[in-house]
Amino acid sequence: MKKIILLITFLVLSLTAFTAYAVDKKQAQDVTTYLKQGDITGDKKEDLIEIRGTPFEEGSLFLKEITLKIKTSEGKTLKSKLDAGYEPAIKFNDLNHDKINDILLRVETGESGGSSNYYLYTAINAKQEELPVPEPLSIISQFEEGYKAMIKIDATGESHIFDLSDRKAKYDQLGLYNEGKLNEPMELIVSPYSTLKPVKISKDKNKTGLRGVQRISGVANNDTIGFVESSWVYENGKWRIIDTSIRKNSKTKQKKQVDVTNPSNVT
Template sequence: MKKETLLAVFAFFMVSLSAITVVYAIEEKAKVITISKEEEDITGDGKNEVIQLKGEPYQDDENSYLKEIFIEINTSNGKNTTIPLESGAKAALQLADINHDGVKDVFATVYTGGSGGIVDTFLFTLKDFQKKDLTASEPLDMETHFLDGYKAEIKIIATGKSYLFDLRDRKDYYKKMGLYRKGKLNEPTELMVNPFNSLEPIQLDGGKLGLKGIQRVTGIANADTIAFVESIWSYSDGKWKLVKVEVKKEEV
């Protein structure tokens, strides 16, 4: 084959490859969906920003699991800010003054999916056009264990208070699963404490906003829910303060 012909074939191949690459890039970009869009002043300059929560599904389906989730912010000074989040089954965005500085903050939740129902949370301020990670409150630490006589105990580390649960209403299940024998534990067994199953802004006494979190505590299986632990938090002096804890038993 002549040199000129080879060059022509090569040039055609490269042009075709470039065209395919461009089409592929367009198709990939088209997969990004806008989950929600808000227009609020989140910098404190009196002008609105455009805040969009976006995600990229694994498939061309808005109900598909989102492999990438991010917040895109167009600020009033003409600059763009992108905040990457974790992947998840779905996501939500709220704008609220959670750190009590007079300017609304960006609060996002990403639901991981699955039977556990765990949620990841993200909290940022962009006051004076400076992005700062406020980091939402952490889940409560607990000490938990089953007791003889079909009972369980949950101790909240932050308060030192313990809660006792009578679980005789599910003793047949525990006996069948080998947890108890004649009312006695076969071996020391802890309960399973989930991270936050939900975390959302809530109005506190005095009108300021805080966060309310709910953690689920389960027994020997994920479906064996024993209690829900609710905690209320307030942001003050750059850190989270625990305001209240409430523990509620799940009835079977």
């Protein structure tokens, strides 16, 4: 009798394990999220560029595994693994100025600040190489007395004071201020790039660079105070900052030009 019970138990456990394996296998099915043809190797023939992802579960928009796959016109396959995220997208532009389009790839993180991860690849002569993207600006920030906030961009020395008096009631209720006096020192939330897009560089219309936008928030990511924009050009294997802009949420931005001949303005 014990043998029969053990046999039944074994069969039930085996069936459960098989069912779980089948479900996992179904969940792990790759999907193609992007497919396009174009010359990115420089041989004037069309290559096939594909993004494939594995959803976290069936029907999920979150991709736990993402792969960039390039099949060259000569039949060679190039692959790169990317971080998990949402809605991967590609833009083709010549960002390193070798007259061949590069691949700028964005993957949304899904975080409340609206940030994304960015990747840059070149595949000239069917050899794939990852290029750096500009690092987000290092920004010093803090709330100040009298319902104000200060930010300072390390790379340029530019600083800006935001007037936050329209948030007096909210900040008093949260205990950040007491009738204009800070209860304790507190930094702002400086997010990485929410967008990083190809743009024509104003100083040289024949070159394409990148413009990044970083969100500045107060007590939470949805408490948007302003945005910092930065424009970059790729020169001699490095990104050089061209200009920065600071603007309060939904208001006019202020722009500062940076000396592009200064080697210190490089990331």
